[in-house]
Amino acid sequence: MFKNMTIKMKLIASFITIVILIVCLAVYSIYSINESADGFTSYRAMAKDTVLSTRIEGNVLDARISVIKYLNADSQKNIDDFEKSYKKIFNIIDIAKKEIIQPNRASKIVEIQKNLITYKEGFSKVIKYTKDKDKILTTILNVNGKKIEVILSSIFNVTKNEQDHEASYITGNAIRSFLLARLYTMKFLDTESKDAYDRVESEFNILSNNLMRLKSTIKNSNRITQLNELLDLIQIYTKGVKEVYDDTLKKREIVEEKINVIGPKIADLSEEVKLSIRAEQDLIGPAVQKLNSNIKLLITIISIIILTLAIFLAIALPRNIANLLNTFQEGLIDFFKYLNR
Template sequence: MLSNFSTGKKLMSFSILFILNIIIAGFLYNYYNSKVNFAVKEEMSTGIFVQNILKGRIAVYQFLRSPNENTANKVKQKFTSLEKNVEEFKNNLKLEEDIKLAENIIDLSNQYIDFFNLFANKRIDEYANGKKEESQNVSSNISKMANVGSILEKKLVKINENAKILKDKAQNSLNTALIVLVVLSLIVFITFSSLIASSIVKILEEFEKGLLTFFKYINREVSSVEPLSIKGKDEFAQMATVINENI
């Protein structure tokens, strides 16, 4: 089969294989690297969400120390911003588990603000009237809100951990794909090189055998000359044809 191709084409095939290898490597790298970048972005976003919930709970603590409209609005702004960011984040998620976690986070954030709204105005009025201690009703709502906040924080930590796992898997997949590509490329190059080398060596051996027989004929060591049995369309086959025609 290889004898049907010229030596130049045989050598050119190495360049073609190399280019194909580069193209495949580039495709694999872009594919898995996009997954890695997405996972890194997801991890960073969820990390920011964890910080936001902590800032929101700090804002609640500041409100409890100084109940007024300004500190109450800060709490609402923190959690409204968190809900908006998580909603946008959810639209880009691919894993069903993460989508459900994002929906849970939004629901819990709404519950947190609902509990806050139940006592915020009352606590502002109480504080304005000189009542420093929270009433039993206010304390009960604060306790419920704290429980919701704790669950909310755990959900955010969980989705952040999932993002880290996704990033590690994508990175491992990229490394594995590149290693497999390198191994397969080496196998293909070695196999193809061996075939070409074997083909050329076989042809040279035929030439050697034919020329030795020809010289024996000239030296009258043998009475006849066997034509070179080299078939194909490459340069060696063409040379063999010319030699056979002139024997």
């Protein structure tokens, strides 16, 4: 068929074939490059999301460490460190809510934000109860404890000087109970132990009983006034300890049911987001790499085909044209030989 075609048709057919192959190569290259570019864009977006999730996870860890440090040794520095980490997390979450659009991950980012708000509310209450405890210690326990000690010492010295042995003995026991009560109060404030609090109550009950016994043995009006003042101060003191104990129970409940539960939950959610992004990256990366390899292979094959065809046509067409010219020339020679015969 190719032999029967005219030179003009052969040239046109060859040109069209090469053009078609070049167009196919161009179309495939453009399509493949777009596919590869989309893959790289997705991978880059995943990389940015990974950075965001890692920053969230890191700052969540810093915030939790600050809370743990505060629970072990309350200080303003730990509160400031928590606030700093909390603000950082919220700023990152605001960015993540715009950048991370995959539904499952986006919902987890929102859940992290909600849990973080609850976590902060719980920690704020813990701070309040701790500061209330310090205030009670400073304004009630230390102040009234000193007053009780002074009054008891005064009564003991007076009864001793008056050689009122029964009153001195009862007052001595009262002083002993009070000192033990203060000792276990300090232990309770330090350890927040239920046993220490029970011992404080027990010693103050013994102290109150001793003072009531002492009150029944004395007739001096000034001393009775002192005892009444003492009983009032003890009531204020024990009420302060009770308030600290109640706040301690509330604080412990918040720590156990909120902080210790929500903290790990936030950490798990941020870890899940990070792992989800990495899993998708692990799929996109090899896929883009494979696509690029396929693009390279197919473009190479098509280029070789075009080059081979071009070389073939470059050799075949001139030869074919030369053969036709030779045939034409031989025909002319034979024709002129015939005429000159």
